[in-house]
Amino acid sequence: MHHRTLGRSGIQVSEIGFGAWAIGGDAWGPVEDAASIRAMERALELGVNFIDTADVYGNGHSEELVAQVIRDRRDQVVVATKGGLMGHHRDPKGEPVYDRPEKIIRAFEDSLRRLGTDYIDVYFDHIWWNDPRETEAFMTALAQLKQQGRLRAAGVSTDDFSYVQHFNRDGTLDVVQLDYSLLRRGTEQHMLPYCQQHAVGVVVRGPLRMGMLTGKFTSETQFPEGDVRHSWPQEDWFKTQLEQVEQLRPLTSPDRTMGQLALQFVLNHPAVSVAIPGAKTPEQVEQNVAASRRPLLSQEDLSLIERVTAGGAA
Structure with a gap:
């Protein structure tokens, strides 16, 4: 496993991390806690030291599962979590939930x-809308x-470049988490x-385009109720991708x-610190971790990728 520095924080992270959204159990179809724990254990065995979760994943359940894995080796694991979505934009009176530090x-x-x-x-502001009160509250807190x-x-x-610039106005932003993949290349332009340039670490979510880049989906694929991808087969872009x-x-x-x-493409960008593909089983972890090898991509690889995906600026 290769390691990189997480921007100005100086924290050393494995270039392949563990994305813990799916193990929350409420957005990616069926998942078993025992398998989730085995997956994280396997990731750590293979040299992964970065786990990314959030308070909203399974309404806190993902964080609780991560706790079981890091309990006896806390100093060996870089834990990232997020806050800001648990309150769902506004309280019953229509006021920002996170308007004060x-x-x-x-x-x-x-x-x-x-x-x-x-x-x-690492703690992320998990709000991608730009409400000045919430932004300032997060920066202060x-x-x-x-x-x-x-x-x-x-x-x-966030994927909002202006938000990142504002958050970093005093040079105090350490890390950005953003959506970047072979099929979503818009962040290459500015972010x-x-x-x-500003020594801000980059954590890449969605490097597998929520499973699209595993190559396992077809025009016949259907996603179960409760899966965030349930409506995908009815979308025009699904066929294109x-x-x-x-x-x-x-x-x-x-x-x-x-x-x-797909993972090697993301890692090939010099700004990237760590990619966090999701996994629900040890076998998925093993597949992800195997992407951390050298060489990454050849010039011939990059040329074909450019011809196929250069329009992926969304």
């Missing part, structure tokens, strides 16, 4: 309790938590170069699956 600190402390730890390595030693790195999870995946198949081989190709 003390509210954010309470949410942070709730995550500490669920994770069974007294500090968090995260600064206080860092000063207290309960937080190592402050982050924001990734900015992060590289299936066709793009098929055009990329010549780059796969017995030694490189479609998913591993």
